[in-house]
Amino acid sequence: QTKYVSISNQKGGVGKTTTTINLATALAAVGKRVLVVDLDPQGNASTGLGIDRADRTHGTYELLFGECTVEEAAVPSRVPNLSVIPASIHLSGAEIELIDVKQREFRLKEALRGAENAFGAVPGMSAPLGAQDATEANAGQNGTGGQNQNFDDAENGVSSAAADLNPTAADGKPVDAATGGKLVGVADNKYDYVLFDCPPSLNLLTLNALIASDGVLVPLQCEFFALEGLSHLVNTIERVRGSFNPDLELMGVVLTMFDRRNNLCTQVAENVRAHFGDKVYETVIPRNVRISEAPSFGLPAIVYDMKCSGSQAYILLAREILKRARVA
Amino acid sequence: QTKYVSISNQKGGVGKTTTTINLATALAAVGKRVLVVDLDPQGNASTGLGIDRADRTHGTYELLFGECTVEEAAVPSRVPNLSVIPASIHLSGAEIELIDVKQREFRLKEALRGAENAFGAVPGMSAPLGAQDATEANAGQNGTGGQNQNFDDAENGVSSAAADLNPTAADGKPVDAATGGKLVGVADNKYDYVLFDCPPSLNLLTLNALIASDGVLVPLQCEFFALEGLSHLVNTIERVRGSFNPDLELMGVVLTMFDRRNNLCTQVAENVRAHFGDKVYETVIPRNVRISEAPSFGLPAIVYDMKCSGSQAYILLAREILKRARVA
Ligand SMILES: Nc1ncnc2c1ncn2[C@@H]1O[C@H](COP(=O)(O)OP(=O)(O)OP(=O)(O)O)[C@@H](O)[C@H]1O
Ligand SMILES: Nc1ncnc2c1ncn2[C@@H]1O[C@H](COP(=O)(O)OP(=O)(O)OP(=O)(O)O)[C@@H](O)[C@H]1O
Ligand SMILES: [Mg+2]
C-alpha cells in the first residue's frame, strides 16, 4: 500500500526541500520505490535531484490540470528507485487558475490516487479502466464501512455508463469524460512512498498535498520564529482532517539545522519535545555545510557526501521512519 | 516625501523579517519616522517588534478591506519613531477573499497612499477631502504628462460629486462611498519610510506591496537555492513595473547570514556581485546567533544587543541606504 506524505511547514527556509530530497534518497537506497512531487514553484526539489529545466514540460502543473498522466510526468532521477514529478514556474499561477475549477482541492489526490479514490463517485469523471476492482477492495479501507456500498453502486453505474461514452484520444489512450484531458494514471501500488515537497505557505497547493496524504512530516528549524508558526500548522492539519481527509495524521516533527553549541536551539528542542512528545523524531539533523553544497551539483547530500554528519542523520531518520511504520 | 520599500524574496527563510525589523529600528534610531507593515500571516515582524497578539485586531487585513484607517491600524512599538501595522492570522485568507474585489492589487496602495494616488480616478471611490490639491501637484510626477489633465478633470468631477454623497459614519468620520468602510487615512508625509515585510511567495499580498512601493530591497541568503530564485524575482519586479507601477525599482540586494568560513557563501556572493554590480550593498550581514535570539524577547537585535556583529551590520546598512538616497 503506497504511503503518501506531505513535507510541510509554512515557515520559510526550515529544511522542507532538503528533507524531501534526502529522505527520498535514503528510502530509495534501501529498495523502496519513491516518487517525489515538487509542489513549490521555485522547483528546488527538482533542481536538487538533478532534473534539467528542459525536462520539466510535463510536471506538477500539467498533472493538476489533467494535461498529462502520472507516468508521463514522472521523470527518473539519478538515484535508482527514485522518480520526480518536477515543478516549473507555471505552478505559481495554479492557485488563481484553479479558483473556479470544481473540487479544486482534490485535483492532486485524484491525479495520483485515481478519481474514485479522491472523492468517491464524481459525476462525469470516469474511473480508469480496471480501477473498479480496486474500488471494491478499498471499500472497507476508507473506514466509512456500510456507507461505501451505496457509493460503489453509484460509482459502478457512473463508470459503466461512462465507459461506453469514453472517447479515446488520437493515441488510443482513454480520456477523461469530464475534462477531455488525459485520463490520469495512478501512483497507487507503483510506489511505496510518495513525498510532496510543499511551498512555504498554507495555500491551495499545500492543501492539495494535505488532502492527498496519509501523513504530514514537519521539518522544524530550532529557531524562535519557526516555533511560533507550529501551532497554526497543527491547527490546519486538524481542520483538513475534519473536513477533507479523515486519514490525515501528524506523522512526526524532525528538528533540522541543529547546532548544539547554540542555547536557543537546545531551548527550542526541549520546548518542542515537551509539547509533542514522541511525535518528535529522535533523529536530529545537524547544521552541516555539505548539505547546502550538494544542490549546486544537482545531487542529494547522501550521494554528494555520504559520510558527512548531515547525510548520516538523514539515513538514520529514514531508518526511524521505517521502524515506526512497521510497529504501527 | 515618504519612501515606500518592499522587503521581498519568495525564497523562504532568507532574512526578510529580520532585515525589516532591524533596518526599521536603525532608521528610527537616527530620527526617521518609520512604519512597518507586516504582510506575512505568520506575523513574525509583529512579534519581533513586541506587538501583543491582543493588539492585532486592527491590522493589515482590516486595512486591506477598508475596515480601519492607517491611524487606527498603526500601533507604536517599543522603539521611538517606529510604528507597526500588525498581521494576524486572518491575513492567510485575504488572497482568496480579495479574488473578486475590484482593483484588488491596489488595495494596499490606496489604503496607505490615498485613493487618488493609487490609480487615479476610481469611480465611486471618493478621495479624502483636501487631497484634490495633492493630485494637482502630483499630476506631473506620475510621468504621464498631458494625459493626466483628463484624469484630473474626471477625478475632480468624481470627488465633488461623491463629496455631496459622502455619508458619515456614526462617529462623524467620512466613509468611503464605494465600500462604505472607513475612509482610509494616508501614510504620506506622516512617515519618512514605510517598510513592507513580505511573505515567502509572489502572491497577491506581495503584489500589493510591490505596487505600493517605490523600491524593492532583496535580502539574499548566500546559499544555492536562494540564488536559483533570484532571476524569477527580478522578472516579477520588471513585470510589475511594466503593467502596474512604473516607479518601482530594484533598490538593492543585501547578503544575509554570511559565514566567511564557508566556501559556498563566498562563491554565491561573488556570483551575485558579478551579475548585479553595485545593486549589491557593500554591507554584508554576518550569521550571528544574537540576531536569532532577539525575537524571543520581542526586541530587535539592535535593541537586544547593540554591540553584536549582526546589529552593527544593520546599522551600517541603514547608513549606506541613507547615503545612497542622498546621492540619488
Ligand atoms: N542541515 C542543514 N545544514 C546546513 N544547511 C542546510 C541544512 N538543511 C537545509 N540547509 C540549507 O538551508 C537552506 C534552506 O533549506 P531548504 O531550502 O531545504 O528549506 P525549505 O523549507 O525547503 O525552504 P522554502 O521555505 O523556501 O521552501 C537551503 O539553502 C539548504 O541548502
Ligand atoms: N544574520 C543572521 N544570523 C543568524 N540568524 C539569522 C540571521 N538573520 C536571520 N536569522 C534567523 O534565521 C531565521 C530566518 O530569518 P527570517 O525569519 O528573518 O527570514 P524570512 O525570510 O523572513 O523567513 P520567511 O520566508 O518565513 O518569511 C530566523 O529564525 C532568524 O532569526
Ligand atoms: Mg523548499
Ligand SMILES: [Mg+2]
Ligand atoms: Mg518573514
